[in-house]
Amino acid sequence: KLKALRRSSKKANSLSERAATIAVSLPSETIANLGGTPEDADHIEYQDLKATLFRIRAANSDIRFVYIFGKRNDEIFFYVDSEDPDSPDYSAPGDVYYEATPLLESVFEGTNAVVEGPERDRWGTWMSGLAPVVHPASQSVIGVVGIDVNARHYFSVIVAYALVPALLTLIAIVVALGGHRL
Numbered sequence: 001k002l003k004a005l006r007r008s009s010k011k012a013n014s015l016s017e018r019a020a021t022i023a024v025s026l027p028s029e030t031i032a033n034l035g036g037t038p039e040d041a042d043h044i045e046y047q048d049l050k051a052t053l054f055r056i057r058a059a060n061s062d063i064r065f066v067y068i069f070g071k072r073n074d075e076i077f078f079y080v081d082s083e084d085p086d087s088p089d090y091s092a093p094g095d096v097y098y099e100a101t102p103l104l105e106s107v108f109e110g111t112n113a114v115v116e117g118p119e120r121d122r123w124g125t126w127m128s129g130l131a132p133v134v135h136p137a138s139q140s141v142i143g144v145v146g147i148d149v150n151a152r153h154y155f156s157v158i159v160a161y162a163l164v165p166a167l168l169t170l171i172a173i174v175v176a177l178g179g180h181r182l
Contacts, residue, residue: 015149019129020113022056022066023145028135032142034079036070040093046080053082056147065089065123065148068133069097071108076100079143089123097121107132107144118151125151 030045040046053066067081076097083090091097099121107114113131120126126148133143 015129016113016115019131019145019147023131023133026133028133028142031133032135036072036077036079037094038092049080057082062149063147064150067146069144104130108141127151
Protein backbone atom coordinates (compact mmCIF):
# COMPACT_ATOMS: atom_id res chain seq x y z
CA LYS A 1 0.00 0.00 0.00
CA LEU A 2 2.81 2.38 0.88
CA LYS A 3 4.44 1.80 -2.52
CA ALA A 4 1.12 2.56 -4.23
CA LEU A 5 0.86 5.80 -2.27
CA ARG A 6 4.41 6.71 -3.23
CA ARG A 7 3.66 6.03 -6.89
CA SER A 8 0.49 8.10 -6.58
CA SER A 9 2.54 10.90 -5.09
CA LYS A 10 5.11 10.56 -7.88
CA LYS A 11 2.34 10.78 -10.48
CA ALA A 12 1.00 13.91 -8.76
CA ASN A 13 4.51 15.37 -8.59
CA SER A 14 4.90 14.62 -12.28
CA LEU A 15 1.73 16.59 -13.03
CA SER A 16 2.86 19.63 -11.05
CA GLU A 17 6.40 19.39 -12.44
CA ARG A 18 5.11 19.25 -15.99
CA ALA A 19 2.95 22.33 -15.38
CA ALA A 20 5.92 24.13 -13.81
CA THR A 21 8.14 23.23 -16.78
CA ILE A 22 5.55 24.63 -19.18
CA ALA A 23 5.18 27.78 -17.06
CA VAL A 24 8.90 28.60 -17.08
CA SER A 25 9.23 27.87 -20.79
CA LEU A 26 6.50 30.28 -21.90
CA PRO A 27 7.37 33.89 -22.84
CA SER A 28 6.23 35.76 -19.72
CA GLU A 29 6.57 39.15 -21.46
CA THR A 30 4.06 38.02 -24.08
CA ILE A 31 1.62 36.85 -21.42
CA ALA A 32 2.07 40.11 -19.49
CA ASN A 33 1.16 42.04 -22.64
CA LEU A 34 -2.11 40.17 -23.19
CA GLY A 35 -5.26 41.99 -22.16
CA GLY A 36 -7.39 38.97 -21.34
CA THR A 37 -10.02 40.24 -23.76
CA PRO A 38 -11.53 38.86 -26.98
CA GLU A 39 -9.34 41.29 -28.96
CA ASP A 40 -6.27 39.24 -27.95
CA ALA A 41 -7.29 36.58 -30.48
CA ASP A 42 -6.36 38.97 -33.31
CA HIS A 43 -2.75 39.41 -32.12
CA ILE A 44 0.12 37.30 -33.40
CA GLU A 45 1.50 36.84 -29.86
CA TYR A 46 -1.76 35.24 -28.75
CA GLN A 47 -1.82 33.02 -31.83
CA ASP A 48 1.78 31.94 -31.17
CA LEU A 49 0.92 31.07 -27.55
CA LYS A 50 -2.14 29.15 -28.69
CA ALA A 51 -0.06 27.18 -31.19
CA THR A 52 2.50 26.42 -28.46
CA LEU A 53 -0.21 25.13 -26.10
CA PHE A 54 -1.68 23.05 -28.91
CA ARG A 55 1.75 21.44 -29.54
CA ILE A 56 2.23 20.78 -25.82
CA ARG A 57 -1.12 19.01 -25.65
CA ALA A 58 -0.35 17.00 -28.80
CA ALA A 59 3.00 15.87 -27.34
CA ASN A 60 1.38 14.63 -24.10
CA SER A 61 -1.25 12.01 -24.86
CA ASP A 62 -2.63 11.98 -21.31
CA ILE A 63 -3.28 15.73 -21.18
CA ARG A 64 -6.73 16.86 -22.34
CA PHE A 65 -6.44 20.62 -21.79
CA VAL A 66 -3.59 23.10 -21.52
CA TYR A 67 -4.41 26.72 -20.68
CA ILE A 68 -3.19 29.93 -19.12
CA PHE A 69 -5.36 31.74 -16.60
CA GLY A 70 -5.20 35.36 -15.56
CA LYS A 71 -6.79 37.13 -12.60
CA ARG A 72 -8.55 40.48 -12.65
CA ASN A 73 -10.89 41.96 -10.04
CA ASP A 74 -10.98 38.68 -8.11
CA GLU A 75 -12.08 36.78 -11.23
CA ILE A 76 -10.08 34.03 -12.88
CA PHE A 77 -10.23 34.19 -16.67
CA PHE A 78 -8.65 32.50 -19.67
CA TYR A 79 -5.79 34.19 -21.46
CA VAL A 80 -5.48 31.30 -23.90
CA ASP A 81 -6.29 27.60 -24.17
CA SER A 82 -5.25 24.71 -26.39
CA GLU A 83 -8.63 24.25 -28.05
CA ASP A 84 -9.55 25.01 -31.63
CA PRO A 85 -11.96 27.99 -31.73
CA ASP A 86 -14.52 25.74 -33.45
CA SER A 87 -14.43 23.24 -30.57
CA PRO A 88 -17.32 23.24 -28.09
CA ASP A 89 -14.61 23.14 -25.39
CA TYR A 90 -12.95 26.37 -26.57
CA SER A 91 -12.56 29.20 -24.09
CA ALA A 92 -12.12 32.63 -25.64
CA PRO A 93 -9.63 35.09 -24.20
CA GLY A 94 -11.27 36.85 -21.27
CA ASP A 95 -13.87 34.12 -20.60
CA VAL A 96 -14.36 33.84 -16.84
CA TYR A 97 -13.62 30.49 -15.22
CA TYR A 98 -16.44 30.32 -12.69
CA GLU A 99 -15.33 27.00 -11.21
CA ALA A 100 -12.11 28.42 -9.70
CA THR A 101 -11.26 26.78 -6.38
CA PRO A 102 -9.41 28.32 -3.42
CA LEU A 103 -6.35 26.21 -4.32
CA LEU A 104 -6.30 27.59 -7.86
CA GLU A 105 -6.67 31.13 -6.52
CA SER A 106 -3.78 30.53 -4.10
CA VAL A 107 -1.41 29.77 -7.01
CA PHE A 108 -1.74 33.44 -8.00
CA GLU A 109 -0.36 34.35 -4.56
CA GLY A 110 2.64 32.02 -4.48
CA THR A 111 5.41 30.56 -6.54
CA ASN A 112 4.77 26.83 -6.13
CA ALA A 113 3.14 24.44 -8.56
CA VAL A 114 0.30 22.35 -7.13
CA VAL A 115 -1.87 19.39 -8.07
CA GLU A 116 -5.59 19.73 -7.64
CA GLY A 117 -8.33 17.21 -7.91
CA PRO A 118 -10.24 15.39 -8.65
CA GLU A 119 -12.28 18.52 -9.37
CA ARG A 120 -15.36 18.73 -11.55
CA ASP A 121 -16.07 21.60 -13.90
CA ARG A 122 -18.31 22.04 -16.95
CA TRP A 123 -15.86 20.02 -19.09
CA GLY A 124 -15.48 16.96 -16.85
CA THR A 125 -13.64 15.67 -13.79
CA TRP A 126 -9.92 16.38 -13.78
CA MET A 127 -6.66 16.12 -11.98
CA SER A 128 -4.90 19.39 -12.72
CA GLY A 129 -1.31 20.53 -12.53
CA LEU A 130 -1.24 24.29 -11.87
CA ALA A 131 1.88 26.44 -11.93
CA PRO A 132 2.45 30.19 -11.72
CA VAL A 133 3.95 32.16 -14.57
CA VAL A 134 6.28 34.66 -12.91
CA HIS A 135 7.37 37.88 -14.60
CA PRO A 136 11.18 37.89 -14.44
CA ALA A 137 11.55 41.63 -13.77
CA SER A 138 8.84 42.15 -11.15
CA GLN A 139 8.81 38.59 -9.78
CA SER A 140 5.02 38.85 -9.67
CA VAL A 141 2.64 36.10 -10.79
CA ILE A 142 1.11 37.19 -14.09
CA GLY A 143 -0.72 33.98 -14.91
CA VAL A 144 -1.22 30.34 -14.06
CA VAL A 145 -0.58 27.47 -16.45
CA GLY A 146 -2.93 24.54 -16.08
CA ILE A 147 -2.86 21.05 -17.50
CA ASP A 148 -5.81 18.70 -17.06
CA VAL A 149 -5.73 14.92 -17.05
CA ASN A 150 -8.93 12.90 -16.94
CA ALA A 151 -9.36 11.89 -13.28
CA ARG A 152 -10.64 8.41 -14.19
CA HIS A 153 -7.55 7.76 -16.33
CA TYR A 154 -5.29 9.19 -13.61
CA PHE A 155 -6.72 6.88 -10.96
CA SER A 156 -6.77 3.83 -13.25
CA VAL A 157 -3.00 4.27 -13.69
CA ILE A 158 -2.58 4.44 -9.91
CA VAL A 159 -4.70 1.29 -9.47
CA ALA A 160 -2.66 -0.49 -12.13
CA TYR A 161 0.56 0.44 -10.32
CA ALA A 162 -0.92 -0.79 -7.04
CA LEU A 163 -2.23 -4.09 -8.46
CA VAL A 164 1.15 -5.41 -9.57
CA PRO A 165 2.73 -5.45 -6.08
CA ALA A 166 -0.56 -6.68 -4.56
CA LEU A 167 -0.75 -9.60 -7.00
CA LEU A 168 2.92 -10.47 -6.48
CA THR A 169 2.36 -10.43 -2.71
CA LEU A 170 -0.70 -12.66 -3.08
CA ILE A 171 1.24 -15.12 -5.24
CA ALA A 172 4.08 -15.18 -2.71
CA ILE A 173 1.61 -15.90 0.11
CA VAL A 174 -0.06 -18.71 -1.85
CA VAL A 175 3.33 -20.24 -2.70
CA ALA A 176 4.48 -19.92 0.93
CA LEU A 177 1.28 -21.49 2.28
CA GLY A 178 1.44 -24.25 -0.34
CA GLY A 179 5.07 -24.97 0.55
CA HIS A 180 4.23 -24.98 4.24
CA ARG A 181 1.52 -27.61 3.72
CA LEU A 182 3.91 -29.90 1.83
